[in-house]
Amino acid sequence: MCRKSWRNMEKNNITNRTKPINFLAIGHFTHDVTESGLILGGAASYSSLTARKLDMQARVVSAVGKDFLHFDKLKDIPISLVKDTSQTTTFQNIYVNGVRTQTIKGVGAKIKAQHVPADWLDSEIVYLCPVADEVDQSVAKIFPNSLIGASPQGWMRQWDKEGLVYQRKWEDAEKLLPHLDALIMSEEDISGLPEVVDEYRKMAKIMVLTKGERGCTLYHEGKITDFPAFKTNVVDPTGAGDVFAVAFLRELYKTQDPYKASVFANCTASFVVEKPGIQGVPDLAQVKSRLFGLSNW
Numbered sequence: 001m002c003r004k005s006w007r008n009m010e011k012n013n014i015t016n017r018t019k020p021i022n023f024l025a026i027g028h029f030t031h032d033v034t035e036s037g038l039i040l041g042g043a044a045s046y047s048s049l050t051a052r053k054l055d056m057q058a059r060v061v062s063a064v065g066k067d068f069l070h071f072d073k074l075k076d077i078p079i080s081l082v083k084d085t086s087q088t089t090t091f092q093n094i095y096v097n098g099v100r101t102q103t104i105k106g107v108g109a110k111i112k113a114q115h116v117p118a119d120w121l122d123s124e125i126v127y128l129c130p131v132a133d134e135v136d137q138s139v140a141k142i143f144p145n146s147l148i149g150a151s152p153q154g155w156m157r158q159w160d161k162e163g164l165v166y167q168r169k170w171e172d173a174e175k176l177l178p179h180l181d182a183l184i185m186s187e188e189d190i191s192g193l194p195e196v197v198d199e200y201r202k203m204a205k206i207m208v209l210t211k212g213e214r215g216c217t218l219y220h221e222g223k224i225t226d227f228p229a230f231k232t233n234v235v236d237p238t239g240a241g242d243v244f245a246v247a248f249l250r251e252l253y254k255t256q257d258p259y260k261a262s263v264f265a266n267c268t269a270s271f272v273v274e275k276p277g278i279q280g281v282p283d284l285a286q287v288k289s290r291l292f293g294l295s296n297w
Helices: 011-017 043-053 135-140 151-158 175-177 195-204 238-253 258-272 284-291
Strands: 023-028 030-034 037-041 057-062 079-081 089-096 099-106 127-129 149-150 158-159 165-167 181-188 205-210 215-219 223-227
Touching: 011 181, 023 043, 037 043, 043 057, 043 127, 043 238, 043 258, 057 151, 099 158, 127 238, 135 175, 149 238, 151 181, 165 195, 175 181, 175 195, 181 238, 195 205, 205 238, 215 258, 223 258, 238 258, 258 284
Parallel strands: 023 057, 023 127, 030 089, 057 079, 127 149, 149 181, 181 205
Antiparallel strands: 030 037, 089 099, 158 165, 205 215, 215 223
């Protein structure tokens, strides 16, 4: 049986709603190793904080160990944790000339369908955002009425015994893509596997490839459309892809227009790279201010 689509909702019921959109992120919070200590990382953290700043009600299903340091930065965000997780997923990222070398130093528990609270299955937007192959494919099949987006970076990672992370092909793409409304991925995710662009865009309803300072490319209904990035001073690119994804899904949900969503997401992501870590995540007023004056907005 095909799941009901968020597109079946009347557009006026979306744009005229008074309650915040319920946004659910599913993936690990992480510790990121820096010279100043362990900072908050992970797609689930960036995406939930972005959702809240963009006037959505953010919720997260995640898994962390008792060593997790940053619940204070996630206050007021409802979090459901997988029990019996022995450690927090921990990464070290080193950038040289814009190229990242990544090492993983610990991995938390797998997140499966049974870990999602029953009363969260009505979330309007669901974002599957694995960082270390921790989101089981069963999770994508339990949201009958949601707009479901995913970033597959965590499904395309493997690591050796020293923890050095390298790419692999997304093994479950054919099984998962029919359950997704939008796939958002970066050039970095597929740098060693360029052939997957054509493979995935043929299976995806909507696909967006982000390209850093060169903006993004939208693949939709057989058309390929490039959108330039907003000019900005890049300080730290970490998390920009997740901020882009949340903004894209928000605007897609509200307008059902992937072209408008691409511009909105490019604008939102342009803020986060200007400051380290989560400090650059913008609020809705900042995004609208930067968008002001665009002729097609």
